[in-house]
Amino acid sequence: MISKSVLKQYIDLQKEIDETKERINRTEKQLAAIEKSGTVIDSVTGGMGGIQRYKIEGFPYAEYGRLKERLYNRKATLQSLENEIMDKIDEIEKFIKSVDDSRMRRIISFRFIDGMTWEQVGINMGGGNNADTMKKAFYRFMEEK
DSSP states (O other): OOOHHHHHHHHHHHHHHHHHHHHHHHHHHHHHHHHHHOOEEEEEEESGGGTEEEEEEEOOHHHHHHHHHHHHHHHHHHHHHHHHHHHHHHHHHHHHHHOOOHHHHHHHIIIIISOOOHHHHHHHHOTTOOHHHHHHHHHHHHHHO
16 A cells, blocks of 8 residues: 555655756756856956956866766766656556556546646546545545555
8 A cells, every 4th residue: 555645755756856957957057158168267466565466267177076076966866866756656556556446546647647736637537526526535545545
């Protein structure tokens, strides 16, 4: 028997994967910008009592290295999340297959596999079903199990 928390965690894992992919995308863009610009130019003052200005040019190795490490860590996190979600999908699908009631299988699939709101579940189920009807049917079913 699968718990409601496992079903809810599946949805959160999907969102976490999307968020991690977005973070990876942003980090890759930052790295590309550094690689494209090549060097950074800055000016400092010093010499002659601090009135002389010097221009410094170079590649930002420290920042580039931190971003590369962050990208590596985020990709590792993404791989771990994807493995975890595949395990949850298998667990949920086995549970859904074990449900005798076709209507309940559809409700669970719409809500937790497809990530629909309860209102969307009601609409997809048809027959004038609404969010409250779907939610109550699901919670009643889970209490019986």
